[in-house]
Amino acid sequence: xxxxxxxxxxxxxxxxxxxxxxxxxxxxxxxxxxxxxxxxxxxxxxxxxxxxxxxxxxxxxxxxxxxxxxxxxxxxxxxxxxxxxxxxxxxxxxxxxxxxxxxxxxxxxxxxxxxxxxxxxxxxxxxxxxxxxxxxxxxxxxxxxxxxxxxxxxxxxxxxxxxxxxxxxxxxxxxxxxxxxxxxxxxxxxxxxxxxxxxxxxxxxxxxxxxxxxxxxxxxxxxxxxxxxxxxxxxxxxxxxxxxxxxxxxxxxxxxxxxxxxxxxxxxxxxxxxxxxxxxxxxxxxxxxxxxxxxxxxxxxxxxxxxxxxxxxxxxxxxxxxxxxxxxxxxxxxxxxxxxxxxxxxxxxxxxxxxxxxxxxxxxxxxxxxxxxxxxxxxxxxxxxxxxxxxxxxxxxxxxxxxxxxxxxx
Amino acid sequence: xxxxxxxxxxxxxxxxxxxxxxxxxxxxxxxxxxxxxxxxxxxxxxxxxxxxxxxxxxxxxxxxxxxxxxxxxxxxxxxxxxxxxxxxxxxxxxxxxxxxxxxxxxxxxxxxxxxxxxxxxxxxxxxxxxxxxxxxxxxxxxxxxxxxxxxxxxxxxxxxxxxxxxxxxxxxxxxxxxxxxxxxxxxxxxxxxxxxxxxxxxxxxxxxxxxxxxxxxxxxxxxxxxxxxxxxxxxxxxxxxxxxxxxxxxxxxxxxxxxxxxxxxxxxxxxxxxxxxxxxxxxxxxxxxxxxxxxxxxxxxxxxxxxxxxxxxxxxxxxxxxxxxxxxxxxxxxxxxxxxxxxxxxxxxxxxxxxxxxxxxxxxxxxxxxxxxxxxxxxxxxxxxxxxxxxxxxxxxxxxxxxxxxxxxx
Numbered sequence: 051x052x053x054x055x056x057x058x059x060x061x062x063x064x065x066x067x068x069x070x071x072x073x074x075x076x077x078x079x080x081x082x083x084x085x086x087x088x089x090x091x092x093x094x095x096x097x098x099x100x101x102x103x104x105x106x107x108x109x110x111x112x113x114x115x116x117x118x119x120x121x122x123x124x125x126x127x128x129x130x131x132x133x134x135x136x137x138x139x140x141x142x143x144x145x146x147x148x149x150x151x152x153x154x155x156x157x158x159x160x161x162x163x164x165x166x167x168x169x170x171x172x173x174x175x176x177x178x179x180x181x182x183x184x185x186x187x188x189x190x191x192x193x194x195x196x197x198x199x200x201x202x203x204x205x206x207x208x209x210x211x212x213x214x215x216x217x218x219x220x221x222x223x224x225x226x227x228x229x230x231x232x233x234x235x236x237x238x239x240x241x242x243x244x245x246x247x248x249x250x251x252x253x254x255x256x257x258x259x260x261x262x263x264x265x266x267x268x269x270x271x272x273x274x275x276x277x278x279x280x281x282x283x284x285x286x287x288x289x290x291x292x293x294x295x296x297x298x299x300x301x302x303x304x305x306x307x308x309x310x311x312x313x314x315x316x317x318x319x320x321x322x323x324x325x326x327x328x329x330x331x332x333x334x335x336x337x338x339x340x341x342x343x344x345x346x347x348x349x350x351x352x353x354x355x356x357x358x359x360x361x362x363x364x365x366x367x368x369x370x371x372x373x374x375x376x377x378x379x380x381x382x383x384x385x386x387x388x389x390x391x392x393x394x395x396x397x398x399x400x401x402x403x404x405x406x407x408x409x410x411x412x413x414x415x416x417x418x419x420x421x422x423x424x425x426x427x428x429x430x431x432x433x434x435x436x437x438x439x440x441x442x443x444x445x446x447x448x449x450x451x452x453x454x455x456x457x458x459x460x
Numbered sequence: 461x462x463x464x465x466x467x468x469x470x471x472x473x474x475x476x477x478x479x480x481x482x483x484x485x486x487x488x489x490x491x492x493x494x495x496x497x498x499x500x501x502x503x504x505x506x507x508x509x510x511x512x513x514x515x516x517x518x519x520x521x522x523x524x525x526x527x528x529x530x531x532x533x534x535x536x537x538x539x540x541x542x543x544x545x546x547x548x549x550x551x552x553x554x555x556x557x558x559x560x561x562x563x564x565x566x567x568x569x570x571x572x573x574x575x576x577x578x579x580x581x582x583x584x585x586x587x588x589x590x591x592x593x594x595x596x597x598x599x600x601x602x603x604x605x606x607x608x609x610x611x612x613x614x615x616x617x618x619x620x621x622x623x624x625x626x627x628x629x630x631x632x633x634x635x636x637x638x639x640x641x642x643x644x645x646x647x648x649x650x651x652x653x654x655x656x657x658x659x660x661x662x663x664x665x666x667x668x669x670x671x672x673x674x675x676x677x678x679x680x681x682x683x684x685x686x687x688x689x690x691x692x693x694x695x696x697x698x699x700x701x702x703x704x705x706x707x708x709x710x711x712x713x714x715x716x717x718x719x720x721x722x723x724x725x726x727x728x729x730x731x732x733x734x735x736x737x738x739x740x741x742x743x744x745x746x747x748x749x750x751x752x753x754x755x756x757x758x759x760x761x762x763x764x765x766x767x768x769x770x771x772x773x774x775x776x777x778x779x780x781x782x783x784x785x786x787x788x789x790x791x792x793x794x795x796x797x798x799x800x801x802x803x804x805x806x807x808x809x810x811x812x813x814x815x816x817x818x819x820x821x822x823x824x825x826x827x828x829x830x831x832x833x834x835x836x837x838x839x840x841x842x843x844x845x846x847x848x849x850x851x852x853x854x855x856x857x858x859x860x861x862x863x864x865x866x867x868x869x870x
Contacts, residue, residue, distance in 0.1 A: 075656065076684070079675045093835070094665055100833060129692075131651030133663040148762070149652050151663045196834040203836065211866060212679060213838035216672025216764060220665075220835045224657030241541030242559050246485065247634030253543040253561045255504055255630075262626025265489045269622060274486070282539075352558070354626060381867045384820040410794040423510060424606040425503070425630045426613065428623035456621060457791045457867050 051328040051335070053439070054398055058364060060325075061339050062378075064346055065368045068232055068298060072225045075218055078210045080271055081228035082374035087204040092194035093220050096151040099128075101189040104165055104178050105146040105156040107138060108186040119166055119179030128153060143178060152190060159189035197221065209375065229374035232298035234272040236260050237290050239305035239314050240352070243279045258425050259303045259357045263350065266361045272299075272369050280305075280314075287317040295343055298372060301365060302338075304352025314349060318342060324349075330439055332397040333422035334360040354425040359400050359434065362453070385414035385435065385452040390445045393437040402431035405452050414452050432456050461738040461745070463849070464808055468774060470735070471749050472788075474756055475778045478642055478708060482635045485628055488620045490681055491638035492784035497614040502604035503630050506561040509538075511599040514575055514588050515556040515566040517548060518596040529576055529589030538563060553588060562600060569599035607631065619785065639784035642708035644682040646670050647700050649715035649724050650762070653689045668835050669713045669767045673760065676771045682709075682779050690715075690724075697727040705753055708782060711775060712748075714762025724759060728752060734759075740849055742807040743832035744770040764835040769810050769844065772863070795824035795845065795862040800855045803847040812841035815862050824862050842866050 070084030099105060106122060114120040122143035126136045130149030138144060138155035146152070146159060162168055166179035197203050203221065204214055210228065218226050243257040244250050257279055264274055275297050280290040282305075294300040305314030315338060318324045324340030324347065333356040338349030348365050350357040367378035383405065391401040403414040414435050419427035433452040437444050444450050480494030509515060516532060524530040532553035536546045540559030548554060548565035556562070556569060572578055576589035607613050613631065614624055620638065628636050653667040654660050667689055674684055685707050690700040692715075704710040715724030725748060728734045734750030734757065743766040748759030758775050760767040777788035793815065801811040813824040824845050829837035843862040847854050854860050 075671055076674055076678065079678055091660065095660065096663060129651070131653075131664055131692075133661075149650065149665070191833050195831075196836050204839070211839070212672045212675035213768065213835070213841075213865075215675040216668045216768070216835045217839050219656045219671035220668035220764075222654075222656050222658075222660060222666045224655070240559065241539070243541075244632075245634070246629045246632050248632075250501065250505065250632060251543075253506060254541055255559070256632045258626045258630035261485055261629035262622045264486055265622035265625040268486065268489055282541075354630075358623065358626070421605075423601050425623070425626045426606050429614070429621070429627050431623075454867075457864075 051330045051397070053330050054363060057327055057329045057337060057339070058367060061348065061364055061368055062371055064339075064341060065371045067374045068230050068372045070227045071230045073228050074225055075215055075223065078226050078228045079212070079215060081210055081231065083204055083206055083208045083210060084227045084229050084374070086202055086206045087218065087221070087226075089197045089199050089201045089203045089221050091222060092199045093197040094191050094193060094195065097193050098151050098191050099146045099148055099159045099189060100191045101159055101161040102148050103146060103159045103161040103189065104143045104180065105138065105152055105159045106143050106180065107140065107155065108158040108184060108188070110141050111160065111180045112183050114180045114183045116181045119181045121177045121179050124174060124176060124178055145178075157186045157190070158184050160184055161189060207374065207376070231271055231273050232369055232372040233275050233296075234267045234369065235275040235277050235294035235297035235300045236264055236267065237277040237280055237294065237300065237302045239280045239282065239287065239302060241282045245279065259352070259354055262354065262358055262425070262428070263301060263303060263361055266358065266366065267301075267369065270366050270369050271373055282313055284313060284317055287313055288321070291317065291321065291342065295345055297345060299368060300342065300345055300347040302347065302349045303357050305349070314338075318347060318349070322347065330397045331363070332395070332399045334363070334400070335397065337364065353422040355402070355422040355428055358428050362434075362455070363400075380453050380455070381457070382451050382453050383412045384449050385412040385433070387435070387444050387446050387448045387450060388413050388415040390443055391416050391435055391437050392443045393439070393441060396439055398439045399437035400434040400453070401437060402427055403433045403435040403452060404431060405433040405454065412452070414450075461740045461807070463740050464773060467737055467739045467747060467749070468777060471758065471774055471778055472781055474749075474751060475781045477784045478640050478782045480637045481640050483638050484635055485625055485633065488636050488638045489622070489625060491620055491641065493614055493616055493618045493620060494637045494639050494784070496612055496616045497628065497631070497636075499607045499609050499611050499613045499631050501632060502609045503606040504601055504603060507603050508561050508601050509556045509558055509569045509599060510601045511569055511571040512558050513556060513569045513571040513599065514553045514590065515548065515562055515569045516553050516590065517550065517565065518568040518594060518598070520551050521570070521590045522593050524590045524593045526591045529591045531587045531589050534584060534586060534588055555588075567596045567600070568594050570594055571599060617784065617786070641681050641683050642779055642782040643685050643706075644677045644779065645685040645687050645704035645707035645710045646674055646677065647687040647690055647704065647710065647712045649690045649692065649697070649712060651692045655689065669762070669764055672764065672768055672835070672838070673711060673713060673771055676768065676776065677711075677779065680776045680779050681783055692723055694723060694727055697723055698731070701727065701731065701752065705755055707755060709778060710752065710755055710757040712757065712759045713767050715759070728757060728759070732757065740807045741773070742805070742809050744773070744810070745807065747774065763832040765812070765832040765838055768838050772844075772865070773810075790863050790865070791867075792861050792863050793822045794859050795822040795843070797845070797854050797856050797858045797860060798823050798825040800853055801826050801845055801847050802853045803849070803851060806849055808849045809847035810844040810863070811847060812837055813843045813845040813862060814841060815843040815864065822862070824860070
């Protein structure tokens, strides 16, 4: 048996970051920048007012206060989006709106509340009384304050979140070059499987793993190619696998253990280089990995919990790496156990658990069902408590690591 | 000024959970079940083998061990998906594959490794030696073990994650009734705004808020309706707002402060019931909320940081509530400050910060830029450190709450 780390290192060693494509800005959310972004413009492009008020030369009003206002001549108005040819000379002012470019000669903005405009019944036409001295630069957003033209604004490799999408838009970009999302083909195998929505013949079960795995693929940003169910025949398997050869990753579910009808491993071995591993983890021991005509293939175990957990541990990091991401692990927290979890045979146990937070600490209780065969047991958990290989059991009160399957993010 | 809690309570008090629709299973990811799901079938439907091996009556092999195997007559084979008419009578066995239904009369499965099959050069045709006694029920997945027919499997209100999608598929469901996602209309206002990708005339700036807010909407599950930029005229505003009346939520950006050209508030007030609030928070003080012909409207401030933070604090919970979710707050962690953050005027400060984890504890450092006007400052942060209203400052070493903007989940 190989360790989780060995298996993951081998898989990631065969996974390449995908190519990049110019992509409309909003579609870039969650993707990785494929190039350094240098600002093509200053942001903001011009010095402008950050408050509504009167723009002035600060030195003109250095003696202003509420009891002895300084009166300035109003020579015009400036609103956002306007280009003004006005120029502020000594003791002149322009009434200005937030975002409007500062007229030539102005170096500060006095907000309305520090003028006598608010005391008047009509808007002043000729003169305004300034009732407070302000410093040069006050309430001015200077050109290039946010981003200076030519500046490295976002580096290659940055994951584009809403804030970064906004930054790119502020530079005038409607597209960005990002690493594309992988197309992930999913193939279930087994004569016993029936697609949901179809009648269930006797002796059959519904194909549920392909749905949970497909949802996991969507969640980490992959594009689905659902290949359906392959029958336990060489010809059907070969036909389905052919459809996967233009995908970036093939995930098969089941068919890689010891059964006579577990043909997947034979077919895959005939068409590519496949390793069959026993990984020192529970659930999820049997795992296949290889390359079929250049397409990485990960063969997940057929039991529902093993499939989902090996997806989290191996397939998700592979998909994230393809997308150019570097933080490949799910977040973990230190939890205080409220019950015990055993490790019977020296494998790393990923025990389904419910983690809750109380007074700033995390507490974990394992779910009652721990069989790898029950799809429903994963739905009772929000975390996987880890019992390390070299520890027989974790007990109530022990502090251990838990992988969070979900934050309350969706 | 009203508190964050008062503002949020008023907003959520006006927001209704949307109606439900039958939705294809994979599209349900992240949505909320609108009905209790009772299992239409047993899962698994039949008792079946959980290992490849020989299925037996356990009592027949109670004396078996490696030195004196118990020999059983092989009467046939059972593979997954097969319906077998075989019946196990005393001292008979059927060779069985994982997932295959148990023949009548069988009550346990002996894995290959506990038989003498693995010691032979050819597969046994007539008899198999069982080398280990096992208990009744061993390596059998019993009908209904996972979910029993008629059982409440997933309750109304459950958020459908990959595990729940798998559970619904295991019941044979190809669709589920979930609360639909809200259509969120976004309208930027201001004559100074230019769409990214277009030439930037003098005095103008690129419309970036609409992109960051749109990305935030996508992230929390809304469906976008981008209304573009409204000019600072009543007629243009009215035309754009008309387009929002079939949406579930209207978000406007800017136009709600004191400037003469901040017409949004006048137009909205003329068409609906709008409250203009000053909320005791920083950034994000000016906020509008109301109903326009039945459509909730949230007017976010025009500065990039205030817009994004008020989105997180008010718009995101509103969208999640529409989707039927009940956990509306972003996850918070307790962080140890590495620098200080001030509160100058009794408002709750949401300070942009970088939170990192070390030895199981979280540490926060505020970003150098804290101006609400710089789009880029949000891209430097992964969290918002909260300085409460009644505290002047938090200092290095203090433990405070931080709202996590991101886990490393995307």
